[in-house]
Amino acid sequence: LGGIVGYREGPISGGGNSGTISFTGYNNTNNIPIGGIVARTPSGKSGDRITGVTNSGTIIINAPSQTKKEFYVGAVVGHSQSGNVSATNTGNVEVIQFKCTNLYLGGITGKGNGKMTATNDGNLVLTQITCTKLYVAGLVAQADAGSISGTNNGALTISDACTGNEDILAGGIVANAKVAINNCTNTGAITNAGAVTKKGQYIDIGGIAGYNDG
Numbered sequence: 001l002g003g004i005v006g007y008r009e010g011p012i013s014g015g016g017n018s019g020t021i022s023f024t025g026y027n028n029t030n031n032i033p034i035g036g037i038v039a040r041t042p043s044g045k046s047g048d049r050i051t052g053v054t055n056s057g058t059i060i061i062n063a064p065s066q067t068k069k070e071f072y073v074g075a076v077v078g079h080s081q082s083g084n085v086s087a088t089n090t091g092n093v094e095v096i097q098f099k100c101t102n103l104y105l106g107g108i109t110g111k112g113n114g115k116m117t118a119t120n121d122g123n124l125v126l127t128q129i130t131c132t133k134l135y136v137a138g139l140v141a142q143a144d145a146g147s148i149s150g151t152n153n154g155a156l157t158i159s160d161a162c163t164g165n166e167d168i169l170a171g172g173i174v175a176n177a178k179v180a181i182n183n184c185t186n187t188g189a190i191t192n193a194g195a196v197t198k199k200g201q202y203i204d205i206g207g208i209a210g211y212n213d214g
Contacts (some may be wrong), residue, residue, distance in 0.1 A: 001078075002039040004017055016056065030069060033073075033077075040078055042082065046082065048084045049083030049085065053076060056091050058093070060094050070102045071100050071102070073104065074140075074141075080114060084146070086117045096127045096128065104141035105124060106175075107120030107122055107137070112143050114145060120150075126194075134168045135170075139173050140174050143214075150173070150185075159193055160193035163195050164196050168202070171206045172207045173186055174208070176213075190207070
């Protein structure tokens with residue numbers, strides 16, 4: 001589900017989305033990417049894949065019938081599987097009621113595999129979430145390859161009705177990083193009232209990174 005396109009094999013350059021994107025259904029069979037510009041980009045690519053785009057539209061997820069699978073939610077791109085991303089977001093993301101196996105929510109990208117240069121001014125608000133792993137960040141929730149540089153000015157709020165059975169990771173820039181973090185700034189407030197329900201698991205929260213192994 002994307003504001004411009006669901007899946008794009010080729011590069012995306014310029015333009016943007018200002019419309020509201022709403023997910024109220026459910027899919028308990030497949031992993032779901034949701035993005036303000038594009039939901040998912042292909043793997044195995046190099047160079048610039050998303051360049052100079054802006055999302056100002058709000059993303060709203062209110063899906064009480066959803067019970068499992070992974071969700072990759074980004075205000076620009078849900079799942080960036082390869083290549084470089086250069087983008088800006090000013091739109092808010094609101095997750096109202098939702099259950100899934102793992103949630104990766106980023107102000108730019110839910111899950112990324114490439115170089116990112118970005119600015120996020122949108123707020124991320126999670127109201128009632130239950131999942132195994134809850135990863136939330138101002139720019140990218142899960143960064144597996146590449147590097148990150150940029151600024152987050154948006155607030156991140158996780159309410160007391162949110163639980164992670166294993167982990168809650170939250171960061172002003174990145175929640176879980178396996179990459180280099182370069183020249184990043186966060187001014188957004190991070191508020192967590194959520195809980196972890198499984199003994200011995202983690203809540204990791206940082207102004208820049210929740211967890212960094214890069």
